[in-house]
Amino acid sequence: MATITWTDEILSVNIPSIDDQHKKLIDLINEFYRNISIQSSKESIFKLIKALKEYTVFHFSTEEKYMKQYGFPEYLNHKEEHDRFVQRVLDFEDRYINGKLILTLEITNFIKSWVANHIKTTDRKYSDFLIEKGVR
């Protein structure tokens, strides 16, 4: 798996506004992966980590806002998965800035598979619940 390819069947949560955010997130991850593959400058990679981190935090807060607002029963477990992932990304970023980590395809693979699996399994669990509440 080099890049993540969006397919409705596998990745759609059937909520257009959230699908759009997931597509944007996947674009950022693919761009990050591409830049690691071609060994882009540290500066470009740093910018991409920052963009990826910021967009991820924005996206997670959107989902958490909806789940909390409508009382989704699995909110806390879901948020915990988000928090753990953000912590991992912050840790990569920190070690990268301090020269203690070389970003490898292994790390980008971790990020790619985490996001794809999270959408496929955890995010999809809120679909019916949020659609029922009128989230589009």
Ligand SMILES: [Fe+2]
């Ligand atoms: Fe998501």
Ligand SMILES: [Fe+2]
């Ligand atoms: Fe999520």
